Amino acid sequence: MLTAMPSAALPPSPQATPASRDRGDACPGSLRLHAADDGALARIRVPGGVLTTRQARVLGQAARELGDGSLHLTSRGNVQLRGLPDECGAELAEVLDAAGLLPSREHERVRNVVASPLSGLDGDGRQDVRPWLTALDADLCASRAARGLSGRFLFALDDGRGDVAGLGADVTLRATADGGAWLAPGAVRVAAGDASRAALVAAEVFLEAARSHGTKAWRVSELALPESEIDRLVRSRLVAEQIGHEEQPEPVGVADGPPPGVVGAALSVHVPLGRLSAHQWEELAHVSGTELRLTPWRGVVVPTSGTTAAQDAESLARLGAAGLVTDPASPWLRVGACIGRPGCAKAHADVRAAAAQALDAAGSQSLPLYWSGCERRCGHPHGNHVDVVAMPGGGYRLSATAAGQNERTVSAGDPSQIHAALAAITS
Incomplete structure (x- = not known):
């Protein structure tokens, strides 16, 4: 049955709820496992999505020997292992620590950093954000205050193209045309060399503001303060830290994530629903020279510096044969889902x-x-999309969320009716 429903906003996601809570942040990590119906779940933070080939193989082995054999990519470029036995926490931590994936046990849940995955690989960015990534991760792990950030707080390092700048991060650095970095909150330009320190300052200002206003905010958007006041607080703290800055409007332009195929000096593939089998993961590690870059769009970028066009084509074909998406026209690029049942x-x-x-x-x-x-x-995406939500009594509710348009909602009895439901709300 396809039924029109009154227009109504869907309930806000856990990432954007008002800061009225009676519990602490229970976001899972590498050391704090989550009890799911299919076993324990570990969420391993991978700042910027960057894994060395060795680290990738270690994660693959952990998935096979401790979990369900698959690796699950998140919308922040992190990795989840599922189906873990309840008692494996100490063993998993030891494995991750030995691979350099656990540089600070006190900060492991706050290392949420997304970065432009093609930065330095295709010539489109204004500067390579890798130095920012390395410095920010080190600064985070060295900051006692940063331990107070929630596991949901997000940093975005954008190389100027506007891809991760559009993901709704709490603190964003975006490369500017003159070689600097635009910072939000703050809405200021800072020197590139001060960028990572300025980002940490903005995060610490958030923590101070949350404490002073007696809230349990996990995200900047949850602070009971106008944006202009948060910007003022950040600027004041930058002055105190002697970080030079000047007010500057937000850069315009937003870009999509990397399309599948050969892109600059890299291969790009999409992972259907973010789930990689052990075989697919091993194939990625095999074609990788030194590293993998996991994307917030549940894809993987493999740098290919030093390879020939023929070698790139052969590697891409190999990844496609393993079931990864290499065709930019694939409908899988337009579909995402939570874990669902079971x-x-x-x-x-x-x-x-x-x-x-x-x-x-x-x-x-x-x-x-x-x-x-x-x-x-x-895990639902930031920006324009159609929410398809399973209902308790069966069937699905579809709601189109698009800027500048009134939300339209319909229901569908089963997946065979989705096409008609979509036509009803997007026409």
Whole structure:
């Protein structure tokens, strides 16, 4: 049954709820495992999504020997291991520590950093953000105050192209045309050499503001302060830290993530629904020279400096044969989903199976689809999209979220009706 429903905003996600809570942040990490229906879950922070080939192989081995054999990419370029035994925490921590994936046990959940994955590889960015990434991670791990950040707080390092700048991070650095860095909150330009320190200052200002106003805010958007006041506080702290800056409007322009294929000196592939089998992961490690870059769009970028065009084509074909998306026209690029049943007790449906069943419908739409097993909509994307939410009594509710348009909502009884439902709300 396809039924029109009154326009109504979906409940806000856990990442954007008002800061009224009676518990602390329970976001999982490498040391704090989450009990899911399919076993314990570990979320391993990978700042900038950058893994050495050795680290990638260590994670693959951990997934095979401790988990369900798969590696799950998140919308922040991190990795989740699922199906872990409850008692494996100490063993997993030892494995991660030995691989350099746990530089600070006190900061492991706050190392949430996304970075332009093609930075330094295709010539489109204004500067390579790798120095910022290295410095920010070191500064975070050295900051006692940063331990107070929630596991949901996010930094974005954008090389000027506007890709990760559009992901709704709490603190954003964006390369400017004159070789500097634009910082938000603060809305100021700082020198490139001061960028990582300025980003940490902005995060520490957030913590101070949350404490002084007696809130339990996890994200900057949850502070009961106007944006202009947060900017003022950041600027004042920059002065105190003797970090030179000047007010500057936000740079314009937003870009998408890397398309599949050969892009500059890199190969780019998309991972359907963010789940990599052990074989796919090993194939990525095999074609990689030195590192993998996991993207916030559940893709992987493999730098290929020093290879020939023929070698790149052969490697891309190998990854495609393993089931990774190498075609920029694939409808999988327009589909995302939470874990759903049977992995999550709160889910009302196996939304991953439903998304695969309705894949053709996604390819014909102007907006991407995100399937959620319940109202929490874990991992749903920032920006324009269609929410497909499983209902407790069966069926799905579809709501189109697009800037400048009134939200339209319909219901569909099963995945076979998704195409008609999409036509009703996006026409």
